[in-house]
Amino acid sequence: xxxxxxxxxxxxxxxxxxxxxxxxxxxxxxxxxxxxxxxxxxxxxxxxxxxxxxxxxxxxxxxxxxxxxxxxxxxxxxxxxxxxxxxxxxxxxx
Numbered sequence: 001x002x003x004x005x006x007x008x009x010x011x012x013x014x015x016x017x018x019x020x021x022x023x024x025x026x027x028x029x030x031x032x033x034x035x036x037x038x039x040x041x042x043x044x045x046x047x048x049x050x051x052x053x054x055x056x057x058x059x060x061x062x063x064x065x066x067x068x069x070x071x072x073x074x075x076x077x078x079x080x081x082x083x084x085x086x087x088x089x090x091x092x093x094x
Contacts, residue, residue: 001018002018011085011093012035013093016034026048031047034073043058046076
């Protein structure tokens with residue numbers, strides 16, 4: 001999966017999931033990166049970069065994520081985008 005969406009408001013959402021060889025860092029053989037860009041700056045992201053495990057990027061910095069399901073993390077990511085854009089635009093992004 002490799003999806004890039006530009007919202008009506010001009011924000012960018014990038015959703016990438018790809019297959020990699022199974023390893024200690026990628027036991028399920030999947031690597032992912034979910035990114036939300038607002039005004040040219042990444043304000044939210046989730047990924048499972050090698051040696052860092054699954055973690056979240058936000059304006060507050062990086063934090064470890066306990067959830068292991070890529071599908072659930074994607075749902076959380078989309079929900080958080082809705083919350084962020086509601087604060088900024090008064091409505092979720094479209």
